[in-house]
Amino acid sequence: MTRPAAFLSALALLAALLTAACTRLPKITPPASGNTTAPVGRCEKVFPQGRWQFVHAIEATLFGGSSVVLGVSRISSTERRIHSLIMTVEGMVLFEADRGDDLRIRRAVPPFASENFARGLMDDIAFIFFAPRGPAVAGRLQNGAAVCRYCLDDGGVVDVLPAPADGWEVRQYDAQGRLARRLQASDVAVIDGQRIPRRLTLEARPAGGTPYRLKMKLVEALPIRP
Amino acid sequence: MKAPFPPGNVRRRVALVLALAAGALLLTGAAQSWQQIRAAARQITSIHADFVQEKRMPILARPLVSTGTLDYRAPDCLRWEYRTPIRSILLMYKGRVQRYFAVDGRLTKDAGMDAGAFNVVVQQITQWLNGDFDRNPAFTARLAPGPRIVLEPRDEAFRAMIRRIEVGLSERPGVIRSVTIYEPGDAVTRLEFRNIAVNPDIPDAVFRKVE
16 A cells, blocks of 8 residues: 555544544544545634634523623633633623633632633633644535534544634534534634634533523734734 | 621622712712712702723733713613623613613613612612712722722622722812722723713603613
């Protein structure tokens, strides 16, 4: 077997293994080219690169009712660091925390004053802004949509669908193949050469927890220079 | 000492700050004493103002600026409306409180609002309408050069959110310049009031209808 052929065979095997490992997930088929890794770069471009500060108006829906807060997320994609702030429209700070290697809650008032809340929030922010970590293959769903599938260390899977239309979608499945998070990004603006969505909708179904939905409208996106 | 409201209730504290800002507008400038403030406050029955709110924090690369309008009519009607960056409207009409917001242009009733919290607003506004800053159980108050009023929370739990509030008085009677709220962690929220109308005729609809 020639080296390119062996390489492609190895990629196909990897794709088969990833798909087989996620039997409850939607099936994906390899792209016509047979190259399952080259298109992954396109998927990773949906996530902001470098350091950014985002301000969003966040409409949170829980138990059928809605409320609104302002969220500030300062992120570094290379260090995978997050500094998060939640405040009322009136400017009162309800929650502030950062996460690099460890989680540090700087300020929190009830009902935001819990480590579980802080971890969940940081996981949501990482899901929205950071490319998943883990081996990935590209393919197509049964409806023909392009997809990149990442297998995570914890047995979960993230599918990134870089739809050609004005936006993209990211889905996270847990180790049991259950859809745990779904992000829809739309109304994309180009800011500092990167595609930044003005609208985000995150639906989360935490295991054993209450499902919630966050609708986020971009107020400001600032690249942070060193 | 018993706290003026249960500690831990964020919305009550937010409501209290809103009440403070609204009530502060009723002050008369260049006051030299609480007695003068009380005397001037009795002359004012309604207020309309635009405001610019600027939030500064170490995390923010640049200040977060909000704008809106405020309408107040004694004794218990308030409309506190943010127009940017997000539309949010607090309506209080004869003690009945509602709050709406619009993220996608459509006004939605805020399910998270604690109506009980705004009973605090009514009580506080009534108190401040009478210029009774120095008789407020939630804050200690002192007059300072500027002229300004400096308020500090008595409640330990409240101090975890707000260190002090400074009300900047204008030279123009019935008008204040600003309200500045100092929070822990070098966070500062400053409200500047503009285009202030004293004792305008404000119809009921302003306080009852969001549109």
